[in-house]
Amino acid sequence: MDLGISGRSAILLASSRGLGRACAESLAREGVSLVINGRNAADVDRAAKELSDTHGVEVVGVVGDSTTVEVHEELLAACPTPDIVLLNGEGPSPALFDTITEEQWAETAQRTMISPILFVQRVVPGMCERNFGRIVAISSAMVKSPNAVMSLSHGPRLGLTGLLKGLSKDVVKHNVTVNQLLPERFDTGRQQQMAELAVAIKGITLDEARAEQVATIAAGRLGRPEEFGDAFAFLCSAQAGYISGQNLQLDGGSYEGVF
Amino acid sequence: MDLGISGRSAILLASSRGLGRACAESLAREGVSLVINGRNAADVDRAAKELSDTHGVEVVGVVGDSTTVEVHEELLAACPTPDIVLLNGEGPSPALFDTITEEQWAETAQRTMISPILFVQRVVPGMCERNFGRIVAISSAMVKSPNAVMSLSHGPRLGLTGLLKGLSKDVVKHNVTVNQLLPERFDTGRQQQMAELAVAIKGITLDEARAEQVATIAAGRLGRPEEFGDAFAFLCSAQAGYISGQNLQLDGGSYEGVF
């Protein structure tokens, strides 16, 4: 399937590893030139080189925390008129609800709700003028299935969900779409870390920890990052211009609710 | 119907006027002693006197901005072990999406998402210990129907929606329920102000402005504050202990979606 975006340009926040990297991979394969980003210079350089070598597209790496204005500036300097934007960032850690402080709430809200929307504010007017835009946020299945111990994650992210939905209604007439992907348990470094944490805390084996992760997924397996990347690429395609304001769950069919 | 809460105590944020005041009225009628709150001392004093005179319950007024820690302290000093808590506050004004600044996002997130959840963190442990609690937030129909021009309102409020839902799952086993009411166009001072604003801006008559408000409501009328107050009182009742994590829309049947 030709996604009709060869020659387009994309800025992908937090894309040197994990799901963000998988999104970069799928776009590069389609001939999209990329600005990728991550906090670790070695990761960013390696990813940029691999993507460029494999797919023959231009890839610029911007090192730094994607929730800062400085990095936003650098990203836009590298690609002033992006056609495609991936909103992504490191998810907050679990925390006991009762113990979360005002500073933690505020900092997390800044990082996961306010910072992405500030970046969106900067790119949307140009997308509307140019009559093409694809904004996709990597959110979490938890925005539909909140869980108190992940409050720092799902609360602000659900706020972002609403902001993006509201915005989507205004800009779709300019062929600018705004959608979210809601992953649940993909086989990335994060799940590996969480499994190792479970080994340390619970005294179980790594296999047992991995089995526990899988047990929560109706599909009976973790998702593969490349499955995620291709769903992202599809939402970025030319022919996805009639799909906007959607929250597509990539959760191995695990969500309980009918909608 | 006996709501089974006579003799209970409640803290009602932002309850000297409008929907908050209507909630106070319905609880007072049921024999609940109240701590009410508002930013204008005259409003608070008048409301406290009227509620106490009419219903013969104890009513304490706390003057101040309910989004501040100082007012939280005063409210809890006046009622250290509340059985019922109403989360409420002034809604943000409309704003053009593109023009909203980082400071506005942060301030609004603090006022409408973080501040209420901080207050919830303080009252929930005691409610769980005492095996009774009813927390109800006045949110907005917009959390299910976002609209870019109201982003400052629906974004953080949807974040709060998620936080309360996640929490609700953990505390319902202690007979502590957490629900939201989602109003759309009640006949309060706020709608009157908005109508007057429309008169000034659009050069229409007040009757025309009021008719425009009604036109968006399937019921063909605005809601009456006392209808809102009674729905709130029902969710606070002893017999509503099996209802939690719900977002009840009071919108004259206007919401488009099936769920």
Added chain:
Amino acid sequence: MDLGISGRSAILLASSRGLGRACAESLAREGVSLVINGRNAADVDRAAKELSDTHGVEVVGVVGDSTTVEVHEELLAACPTPDIVLLNGEGPSPALFDTITEEQWAETAQRTMISPILFVQRVVPGMCERNFGRIVAISSAMVKSPNAVMSLSHGPRLGLTGLLKGLSKDVVKHNVTVNQLLPERFDTGRQQQMAELAVAIKGITLDEARAEQVATIAAGRLGRPEEFGDAFAFLCSAQAGYISGQNLQLDGGSYEGVF
């Protein structure tokens, strides 16, 4: 709280036992005259006598299957201009998805989707003319959380959910509201039967079977029928006229989703 419906009249389908009976009890207490219904004459007679004796309201019993046109006729003969209608009926039994026959699908659709909507079609025009109506259906939590083994239940019932929602938008302007209650595990005869079935099939004790039922409910207990009845009565109240098209879950806070 005065529900403002004393002197009103109601037709309550399948109301001689269980949740329907609890609804009858709450309405009778509010001074509503009732037409109740059930398939067992002794049950109906006993319920009618008890309701009438306890609450001093007129109660007529109609014996028969509430999914038939004949019983619809009798109910409307007993109360030609009902103000309130409860849609209720026996839920279908579990069935292996693969084994359900066309006849079972069709019969269940008739009983749980078509028959209630036919009754609604008969009462709604009069309610609109008289400018008061409260229609409430007892559905199931499964309409939001489908489960293949209960397909005969949640499928047609979700169809009914949509039909009632669509209708609600048209009639709310006549002060006719249409809502659903979505129960999950109330302590009625049905749960008792299901526990006894589990005893027989699994070789566990009754206490164990009851504990298994409770384990699925976040509240850590089954619901009490009178809690259900009072939620129903509230939705039938005069002051609930601004609430329509809602699906209120009475599930001990168990539903996973944010909406």
Added chain:
Amino acid sequence: MDLGISGRSAILLASSRGLGRACAESLAREGVSLVINGRNAADVDRAAKELSDTHGVEVVGVVGDSTTVEVHEELLAACPTPDIVLLNGEGPSPALFDTITEEQWAETAQRTMISPILFVQRVVPGMCERNFGRIVAISSAMVKSPNAVMSLSHGPRLGLTGLLKGLSKDVVKHNVTVNQLLPERFDTGRQQQMAELAVAIKGITLDEARAEQVATIAAGRLGRPEEFGDAFAFLCSAQAGYISGQNLQLDGGSYEGVF
């Protein structure tokens, strides 16, 4: 993007015209051999020939009403082990809610809810055994946004939505996914007919009638069938195996609700 389904086989109900035909086109392009279906022999023959000529895949046409057991038999005779199934059928016409008869309810339930699920019952066990299956239903945006005048459409279709969701949870572990596409106003013959109907009834021009259709869509245009076909093809892809139980709206971003 390689969808990984070249050489797979599909049965596509009601696929000789409109959105079904667009789905056939997108699958054929990916190298999937097809069994297509429609009620008009000339349409089916032409579509089969065009698809085969253009894409070089095997295409078998089955003429007849896809809601009948006879046609199900023929489809399965032509392709006993389908990897992909499209559920589709002609949508019911508008009807005044009050005037819909029991026969109309029953017939529509049979055609749009029961008949598709009977076909699903036949193909799912084999898909589970073979460890690959993609079932996609063309539903309607109305299942999330019911409208009384379209009750015959959205009611039974919402029932089907629940049945498919329930089923999806059980079969995703066998790499069998079940999803729905919810279109709103695509530029097919049906919209053309409805525009012509509006010309006849309202005395407006065809351009005006078309403009009215577009006015309800946030994107400011109708959808293009090939956009629909490609979304379908993506959900049928090998890499979409982690996406199940989803209801993807293709509505030009028009849906009001956040979820």
